[in-house]
Amino acid sequence: MATDVTAQTRAQSSTFPMMVLIAGWLVPGAGHLMLRKWIRGTLLMVSIVAMFCIGLALKGKIYSPNTGDLLDILNFAGDLGNGLLYILARIFDLGQVTVQVATADYGTKFMVVAGLLNIISAVDAHSLATGRKRS
Amino acid sequence: MTISHFGAVLLFSLFTSIVFGITQRTEPRMMIRFGAFCFALFVGGTIVASWVMWLIKF
Numbered sequence: 001m002a003t004d005v006t007a008q009t010r011a012q013s014s015t016f017p018m019m020v021l022i023a024g025w026l027v028p029g030a031g032h033l034m035l036r037k038w039i040r041g042t043l044l045m046v047s048i049v050a051m052f053c054i055g056l057a058l059k060g061k062i063y064s065p066n067t068g069d070l071l072d073i074l075n076f077a078g079d080l081g082n083g084l085l086y087i088l089a090r091i092f093d094l095g096q097v098t099v100q101v102a103t104a105d106y107g108t109k110f111m112v113v114a115g116l117l118n119i120i121s122a123v124d125a126h127s128l129a130t131g132r133k134r135s
Numbered sequence: 136m137t138i139s140h141f142g143a144v145l146l147f148s149l150f151t152s153i154v155f156g157i158t159q160r161t162e163p164r165m166m167i168r169f170g171a172f173c174f175a176l177f178v179g180g181t182i183v184a185s186w187v188m189w190l191i192k193f
Contacts, residue, residue, distance in 0.1 A: 057136035124158040
């Protein structure tokens, strides 16, 4: 009962769902962890971070802001979904090599999809925080 | 790091299915079922598409 009241209070607060959304975007799974969904948050974090790291290990490309080809812009938007992982990769100059082999192209796609999955999980955490999704 | 094409399919399918399962269903039991369904569809779809491409080529 007390837990329900706490959840309702959080849902009514307008800032908490936004904090969950932003935290979930910046750190994969953090939104669910803030909602005390420990297993879900951990699984999301492991999955998305692993996809991003595998992408880097396969020598995939990290896209930078650009106004060129439409697909490049979309790939940048996907990469941006990784939040802090993307920022760290840019700071440490990772993923800047030219794609030369097929598996490197897979790596690029792994990182873009990891970003898109992270956006899905952050929105899911936001829906849980607002009460739009039941549990 | 080197990885086979099929290994990449398996890893991609596994991680994507986990996220889809958690985010698209509400009950834990249904999450597992939907995740397994997505995984089978990803891997099965890739194998079918591979055979179709092989048949087109030869």
